[in-house]
Amino acid sequence: MNLSLLRAQGGNVAVLFSLLTFPLLAGVGLALEYSNISARRSKLQNAVDSAVLFAGKYLIANDSLPSQSDIEGFVYSNYDGPFSLVEIDQSSGQLSITVDATVPAYFFGDIYPDAFHQEVSASVPYGGKSYLEIALVLDSTHSMSNEGKMTALKAVADGFVDKMISAADASNDVRIGLVPYASYVNVGTANRYASWIGYTPRFWRGCVGSRRAPDTLRDGAIAVQFPGVRKWLECPSPIVGLTRSKAVLKSGISSMNPGGYTYIADGVMWGLRVLTERAPFTDAKRFGSLPTTTSHKKIMLVLTDGENTIAPGLPETTDHSLKGDEGMRIGDENTRIACEVARDEGVLIFAVAFGDDVADRGRSVMTDCAGSADRFYVANDASELQGVFDSIRSKIVTLRLTS
Numbered sequence: 001m002n003l004s005l006l007r008a009q010g011g012n013v014a015v016l017f018s019l020l021t022f023p024l025l026a027g028v029g030l031a032l033e034y035s036n037i038s039a040r041r042s043k044l045q046n047a048v049d050s051a052v053l054f055a056g057k058y059l060i061a062n063d064s065l066p067s068q069s070d071i072e073g074f075v076y077s078n079y080d081g082p083f084s085l086v087e088i089d090q091s092s093g094q095l096s097i098t099v100d101a102t103v104p105a106y107f108f109g110d111i112y113p114d115a116f117h118q119e120v121s122a123s124v125p126y127g128g129k130s131y132l133e134i135a136l137v138l139d140s141t142h143s144m145s146n147e148g149k150m151t152a153l154k155a156v157a158d159g160f161v162d163k164m165i166s167a168a169d170a171s172n173d174v175r176i177g178l179v180p181y182a183s184y185v186n187v188g189t190a191n192r193y194a195s196w197i198g199y200t201p202r203f204w205r206g207c208v209g210s211r212r213a214p215d216t217l218r219d220g221a222i223a224v225q226f227p228g229v230r231k232w233l234e235c236p237s238p239i240v241g242l243t244r245s246k247a248v249l250k251s252g253i254s255s256m257n258p259g260g261y262t263y264i265a266d267g268v269m270w271g272l273r274v275l276t277e278r279a280p281f282t283d284a285k286r287f288g289s290l291p292t293t294t295s296h297k298k299i300m301l302v303l304t305d306g307e308n309t310i311a312p313g314l315p316e317t318t319d320h321s322l323k324g325d326e327g328m329r330i331g332d333e334n335t336r337i338a339c340e341v342a343r344d345e346g347v348l349i350f351a352v353a354f355g356d357d358v359a360d361r362g363r364s365v366m367t368d369c370a371g372s373a374d375r376f377y378v379a380n381d382a383s384e385l386q387g388v389f390d391s392i393r394s395k396i397v398t399l400r401l402t403s
Contacts, residue, residue, distance in 0.1 A: 037103050037118075040081065040101075040103040040118070041103070041118050041120065043078075043079055044079050044081070044083065044099065044101055044118060044120050045120045045122070046078060046079075047074075047075045047077075047078035047079035047099075048075060048097055048098075048099050048120050048121065048122040049122045050074065050075075050078050051071055051074040051075045051078075051097055051122070052095060052096070052097045052122040052123060052124050053124060053398055054066070054071070054074050055071055055074075055088075055095060055097065056095050056124040056397075057394060057397045057398065058070075059095065065088065065090070065095075068085060068088070071085065071088065071097065072085055075099060079101075081101060081103070082101065082102070083099050083100060083101035084099070084100050084101070085097070085098075085099055086098040086099060086100045086119065094123045094124070095123060095124050096121055096122070096123035097121065097122055097123070098119065098120070098121040099119070099120055099121075100117075100118070100119045101118045101119075101120075102117050102118065103118055129171050129172070129173075129290075129291065129293055129294035129295065130171070130172045130173070130294065130295040130296075130297075131173045131285065131290055131294055131295065131296045131297070132164070132172075132173070132174045132175070132297050132299065132396065133175050133176075133177075133242055133275055133284050133285070133296075133297070133298045133299070134164065134174070134175070134176045134177070134298075134299045134300070134301065134396070135176075135177045135178075135179055135242075135271040135272075135274045135275050135299070135300045135301070136157060136160075136176065136177070136178050136179065136301050136303075137179045137181060137267040137268060137270075137271040137300055137301065137302040137303070138153060138157065138178070138179070138180055138181070138256065138267075138303050139153075139181065139182075139262070139267075139303050139304045139305050139306075139354070140180035140181060140182050140236035140237065140256050140257070140258060140259070140260070141181075141182045141183075141258060141259070141260050141261060141262045141305070141306070142182075142258050142259050142260060142261075143258070143262075143305055143306055144258040144305055145258035147355070147381070147382070148382055149305055149354060149355060149382065150256065150257075150258050151382075152382030152385050153256075153303070153354070153385065154253050154254065154256065156385050156386050156389045157253050157389075158250055158253055159386070159389070160389050160393060161176060161246055161249045161250060161253070162246065163393060164176060164393065164396075165244060165246050165249075167397070168244065173244075174244070175242040175243060175244055175283070175284075176242065176243065176249055177239070177240055177241050177242045177243070177271075177274040177275070177281075177283075178239065178240040178249060178252045178253065179239050179267055179270050179271045179274060180236040180237050180238075180239070180252075180256050180267075181236060181263070181264070181266055181267030181270070182234055182235070182236045182258075182259060182260030182261065182262065182263070183231060183234035183235075183260040183261045183262075183263055183310050183320045184207040184208060184209065184229060184231060184234060184235055184236070184260070184263070184266060184320060185207065185208065185236065185239060185266050185267060185270045186205065186206040186207050186208075186235055186236050186237060186238040186239060187206055187207075187208055187226070187238065187239055187270075187280065188206045188238040188239065189204060189205065189206045189238075191206070191280070192204060192228075194280065195222065195225075196222040196225055196226060196279060196280050197225060197226055197228060198225035198226060198227045198228060199227060199228055200228030201228060201229070201230040202230075203230065204228050204230060205230075205232060205235045206235065206238055207228070207229050207230075207231060207234070207235035207236075208226040208227060208228055208229060209226065209227045209228075209229045209312065209318040209319055209320060210226075210227075210266065210312040210314065210318050210320070211224050211225070211226060211227075211318065212224075212314060212315055212318060213314060213315060216312070216314060216334070217265065217269060217334060217337050217338050217341055218341070219269070219272050219273055219276055219278060219341070219345070220276075220278040220279075222278075222279045222280060226280075227318045229318075229319060229320075231260070233259050233260060234259060234260030234261065234320075235259075235260070236256065236257070236259070236260065237252065237255040237256050237257065238252070238255075239270060239274065239281075240252035241274055241281045241283045242274060242275075242281070242283040242284055243283070261309045261310035261320070261323070262304065262306055262307065262308055262309045262310065262331070263308060263309075263310050263311060263312075263320055263331055263334075264302070264304055264308055264331065264335040264338075264365070264369075265308075265311075265331065265334035265335040265337070265338040266320075267302065268300070268302060268335065268338040268339055268342055268369070269338050269341070269342075271300045271302065271342070271347075272300070272338075272341065272342045272345060272347060275298045275300065275342075275345075275347055276345060277289075284298070287346055297348065297396075297399055298345075298346055298347045298348065299347065299348050299349075299350070299396060299399075300342060300347050300348070300349045300350070301349075301350045301352070301392060302339075302349060302350070302351045302352070302366070302369060303351075303352040303354055304352075304353065304354065304358070304362065304366065305353075305354045305355040305357075305358065306355070306357070306358055306359075306362055307328060307331075307332070307358070307359055307361055307362035307365070308327065308328050308331025308332050308334075308335060308362075308365070309323060309327060309328065309331070310322060310323050310327045310331060311326075311327045311328075311329075311330035311331040311334060312330075328361075332361070332365050335365050335369060336365065336368050336369065339351075339368065339369035339370075339371070340371075343371050348375070348399070349369055349370050349371060349375060350370060350375045350376075350377070350392045350395070351366040351367065351369045351370040351375065351376050351377070352366070352376075352377045352378075352379060352385075352388055352392075353366050353376075353377070353378045353379070354379050354385060355379075355380065355381070356380040356381065358378070363376075363378065375395075377391065377392070
């Protein structure tokens with residue numbers, strides 16, 4: 001025997017490499033396959049999640065499910081692979097959709113043809129209780145008379161009320177309030193002798209000014225009265241408290257007439273007062289007072305077509321008499337504070353800048369008011385306003401579904 005051959009090691013590396021090549025490649029292939037499966041399953045899950053939200057919103061709006069082909073088309077629009085719709089289930093308080101798909105294999109399809117079979121489901125509450133309280137805080141200032149803005153706002157607000165109230169049933173309660181604002185807000189002449197109203201001048205139309213600090217931007221504490229003011233041209237139509245009545249809400253919207261300057265903070269604060277159970281308005285439900293199975297949301301939609309142009313001249317007077325740069329500065333500051341106060345109370349705010357002449361300053365205030373850029377909208381003209389309200393309504397419905 002040639003012992004030198006037994007002692008030779010020159011080919012060992014090549015032999016070992018050849019022996020390890022297959023498991024190394026197999027390991028890389030498995031890692032890539034796993035990554036592919038995970039990515040495709042995630043994409044499929046997102047597509048089914050989107051489809052069940054689409055179907056749920058359609059169900060609420062139309063009292064029936066969309067067609068199977070529409071649901072499949074919604075999945076197709078978000079997932080680019082073959083799949084089959086296994087089940088649409090509407091029971092046990094849930095709307096569920098189940099989809100079956102086979103993820104094509106990169107490396108091992110011939111060996112394990114069924115290894116990457118996927119079935120995913122998504123569901124949303126349906127038939128569970130929901131309670132929505134919405135305050136429409138709408139600009140009723142003089143500038144809303146320009147370019148048909150008030151006419152457009154009335155039509156869009158009417159449609160919003162129609163669709164939201166029509167979605168209510170035994171399981172889904174929807175109540176909406178209306179707060180037109182300008183320099184002031186109007187609490188209604190029927191409240192002339194309410195304990196929370198101070199002095200009211202002769203021929204009072206229902207408008208009130210701001211309370212002094214620390215109650216200027218504060219809900220509740222009604223022992224501190226609101227002063228009545230006599231500013232006929234700056235007094236909008238009265239507030240409508242939370243109601244299920246389309247007729248009452250539409251009457252309030254119809255009576256809105258443009259006039260006066262802009263002080264958004266007052267609109268927001270009275271929107272909050274409509275949405276809380278505390279006086280002056282007591283129609284709202286307190287958070288935590290409903291059964292834990294009920295989804296309870298408080299929502300405020302704030303619209304303006306400009307910037308703050310006036311603010312109360314505190315501490316000297318509760319009259320909204322500060323104008324110019326100082327009025328804008330204080331008005332903006334107070335609006336940001338008022339919106340923060342409302343959000344701290346659990347109110348979700350959607351803010352809309354209506355018109356292409358809303359300056360960057362005004363848009364910044366409204367973005368801050370919403371507290372999130374995805375809840376701030378711009379409608380440059382009347383034709384865009386309908387789309388904005390439809391988008392907000394869709395988000396409100398989605399919030400109910402995903403609670």
